[in-house]
Amino acid sequence: MAPRRVVVFPSSTELGPVLARLVTSRAQEAIRSHGRFTLGLSGGSLVSMLSRELLALPGLDCSKWVVGFCDERLVSFDDPESTYGLYKSQLFSKINIPESGILTIDTSLLVNECAEDYTRKLKKAFPDDHFPVFDMLLLGMGPDGHTCSLFPDHPLLDEEKKIVAPISDSPKPPPQRVTMTFPVVNSARCVAFVSTGGSKAAVLKGVLEGREGPAFPAARVVPTHGELFWLIDEPAAASLTIDVERLGSGAKL
Numbered sequence: 001m002a003p004r005r006v007v008v009f010p011s012s013t014e015l016g017p018v019l020a021r022l023v024t025s026r027a028q029e030a031i032r033s034h035g036r037f038t039l040g041l042s043g044g045s046l047v048s049m050l051s052r053e054l055l056a057l058p059g060l061d062c063s064k065w066v067v068g069f070c071d072e073r074l075v076s077f078d079d080p081e082s083t084y085g086l087y088k089s090q091l092f093s094k095i096n097i098p099e100s101g102i103l104t105i106d107t108s109l110l111v112n113e114c115a116e117d118y119t120r121k122l123k124k125a126f127p128d129d130h131f132p133v134f135d136m137l138l139l140g141m142g143p144d145g146h147t148c149s150l151f152p153d154h155p156l157l158d159e160e161k162k163i164v165a166p167i168s169d170s171p172k173p174p175p176q177r178v179t180m181t182f183p184v185v186n187s188a189r190c191v192a193f194v195s196t197g198g199s200k201a202a203v204l205k206g207v208l209e210g211r212e213g214p215a216f217p218a219a220r221v222v223p224t225h226g227e228l229f230w231l232i233d234e235p236a237a238a239s240l241t242i243d244v245e246r247l248g249s250g251a252k253l
């Protein structure tokens with residue numbers, strides 16, 4: 001298990017460019033080693049930061065990228081809650097990723113069927129893996145400690161067999177979603193959390209310094225063989241007492 005790296009930036013302004021360069025460095029490594037880069041994206045506040053920062057990089061080439069979703073809300077793609085819809089307008093429509101390289105859910109299906117259909121799509125994209133091994137997953141964390149659509153005290157936290165699970169009682173709207181499960185998240189070669197803002201400070205302390213076990217879903221993200229980064233800003237790090245790395249916008253991870 002690679003050591004966890006908790007990296008604190010003065011603000012999201014410094015964090016953003018480092019995140020973008022981390023993604024492209026892992027993309028280059030993956031393409032060199034096995035010809036493509038598989039990336040799992042989260043929604044929420046990540047969408048606009050990641051899109052803006054990737055688009056700011058000169059000469060970004062996404063022709064060998066395969067992109068999936070760590071979780072997705074079961075709403076039509078033109079709904080403002082659709083993670084795919086947001087990435088399409090803010091990122092995919094502006095880069096050279098092939099359409100076949102974007103693994104989307106089928107929003108016409110009921111939530112259980114949607115999860116099964118997405119499972120089939122991931123199995124097809126990762127034919128050699130029992131659980132898909134993504135080169136990189138980008139995760140967010142809600143103020144309740146949820147990540148993907150894996151919420152505190154939900155039975156899905158203990159899912160060990162499924163690749164993608166349906167959820168129809170998400171405490172955060174919209175209620176119907178599909179989500180990668182922990183076995184998939186923890187199989188990734190690199191996982192990077194991005195968490196910014198003072199509203200995350202208390203939960204971040206619980207997740208990163210929790211003494212009495214992993215009560216928060218985000219604390220269960222411990223890649224078996226992969227790297228784990230927590231990229232956070234000073235307001236989110238305000239309550240931490242553990243040792244962290246403090247870096248600026250020029251850093252290379």
Ligand SMILES: O=C1O[C@H](COP(=O)(O)O)[C@@H](O)[C@H](O)[C@H]1O
Nearest residue numbers: 042043044045046140141142148
């Ligand atoms: O609902 C969701 O929330 C989490 C966290 O979002 P944030 O806006 O607090 O960063 C996100 O990672 C997940 O993909 C999304 O569906």
